[in-house]
Amino acid sequence: MNPSRGIHSIRDQYDVVVVGGGPGGLATAALLCQGGMRPLVVEQKPTLGGRYRAIEFAGCRVDIAEHLLTGMVNDIDDAYAKQVFDKLGLALAQKEIKWVMGLVGRSGGPAIDFFSMDRTKGVENFFDFFSFAAGMPLGELEKAEMSRIFHLMADMSPEACRKQVHMSFAEWLDRHVQNPVVHMVLAGVTGPLQGSTADKVNIGQMANIFGSFPRIGAVPFWYPANGILADTIIAPLATYIRAHGGDVVCGVKARRVLFDGHKVSGVWMRDEDEMLREVQTPRVVVAYPIQFAVGFRRLIPDEMLTPEGRASIAQLRELSHEDLTVFYLLRERVIPEDYYGWIHLFDAAEGQPNYVGDWILGDMINAKVPTGKQLVGNYITANFEGTQFGLDASPAMVRKAINKWEAAVEKVFPDFTRQVEARVYNLQLNWGRYSYSVMPRELSVRALGVEGLYFAGDSILSVSSLASDKVYDVALQCAEAVLNH
Structure with a gap:
């Protein structure tokens, strides 16, 4: 499904405007469509997907960063993402991924030792x-x-x-x-x-x-069985919205939510050509991180929220670090097929095991890769000494983190870096760890004291599921709140 582009494809009035075309925004909008509403989904970037977008390089097509799904459930069929798809009548085939740790660098030990939950x-x-x-x-x-x-x-x-x-x-x-x-x-x-x-x-x-x-x-991890996230989750949700009377538009920025007192009345928008448009709506769902939506010259002015809410949002900003993914296209297969597709990698070179990041194989996440070559990705989290990327990561700090990860991998596969044909780097806002920060009060899907203002995405709820599974929990709660109010 190709979404519309530009402000001229937008109507004058909608039942609800959802700001953000990532998985949380699209899931919320689809659920609102099912409930009989006509939503508009506005995505600032040229393509849908948020942190589920696809990238293409050197003949590869893969998720923009490593994102395995999870669910604090006995059966992955009960994960929130699957609940949303089942509720919408959409198919979502899943495969369970083994949760594995790998340890290298231990004196007298094997090249790599594995442990799995x-x-x-x-x-x-x-x-x-x-x-x-x-x-x-x-x-x-x-x-x-x-x-x-x-x-x-x-x-x-x-x-x-x-x-x-x-x-x-x-x-x-x-x-x-x-x-x-x-x-x-x-x-x-x-x-x-x-x-x-x-x-x-x-x-x-x-x-x-x-x-x-x-x-x-133990917590199960899973991934779509038949494709990458952009194709198996984002595209079906966007298609569902369009098929049920909603609009999905890319390349348009929601500039400001408009209020009549403490009641939502519309949204002021701007496209890539600086063209402006006012859309009338009694409801707005902010489906991107709230810490970037509230404040001076942002979507929502500070004074619309309670002092306690503003204090909680300030805590989110403190932990809004970026995580790093590097994708390596190797000239030939270096990591054997019988190795685990995803591991947390620890290196004991300094005497005790230190977590240096994850590795993930392109085969496991259904990446498109040129014949005879291998795609390997890493995932290096911020919030640790040496990887405090923040939102203004320095090249030196990024290189230091990459070097540690590559050094750990080369203890098992000495030819790894020599086989690299192409590599791409991605610094991306972490998946919701900011919302698990210490804060005065958990943020809710409804703005207190403001009629028609709702929140979705991974910055809402401090106690929920893990990783991106959380956004579907929030989507279910947000859609219910909108439909029942």
Whole structure:
């Protein structure tokens, strides 16, 4: 489906305007169509998809960055993304991806040692993870303490988790964990799970995540079975919207939401040619990160939100770091087919395992790759020493992070960099870790005290699913709020 371009294809009035054509915005708009509304989806970029966009280079076609999906569920068919597609009557074939860690650089050890989460083991996964990382078994006292802590978190209801978003995971660990080894393991594993550090994420979301292990064994990961994200998720949602009376427009920026007092009345828009257009609507859904939508000369002025809401948004800005993906096109296959397609990579070169990023194989994410060649991607999270990219990443810092990752890979495959034919780099806003930050109060899908203003996307809700699965949880809640109000 090819969306319209430019401001001249937009009508004068809509039931609702959704600002943002990523997965969250499109999912919300499609659900609103199903509920009988006629939405307009406005995307500033020339193509739809947000962080699900596709890129093409050197004969390859692949997701713009590494994005595996997940769901804190027993069965991947119950993930929020699948719930949305089922509700819309759309097909979404899935394949489960094994969650694997890889360790290199250990003296006297193999070139790479693997550990994978077992979905039948629950808390015992973390006993095994400790043995894998430390090279020794976890003691019985530590096992008992870790089990106690996990069950303590599992006993926290979603409501209880939401009430504690003001407290950091680090502070909670200091209060509740008595054993220093258990404290170290739980604080350390925050990186692979959240791509952040224990002092920056709230206990509510961490309890929500860790508490799932006693309940379901381990968090499953998955990916569409038959194509990349742009083709299997973005295109069907956009087609559904158009087929049900909605409009989808690219190359148009929503400049300002218009208000009559504290009531939404329309949206002021501008296209790539600086042409302006006012659209009348009683409802607006902001479906891109709220920290970039609220403030001076932004979509929504500060004064439309409560002081507590503004304080929470300020916390989101503090953690709005970029993550790095590099795609490498190799002249021939270097990583064998029987290797895992996705791993969290740790390097013990400095004496203890340090997380240096992920690797992901193009085969696993259904990338189009020239015959006889291999596509390998990495994913290096911000929020760690040496990768504090921020929103103004320096080339030197990016190179340092890439060099660490490549050095770790070359300990297993010495010819890796010599086989590189082409590489592309992508710095992209992280997937929602900012919303799991410590904040005064969780942000809701409805703006308090403002009629007709709603929020979707991954910056809303501090306690929810992981990675991009969260945007579908938010889409379901946002659409319900709009339709029922």
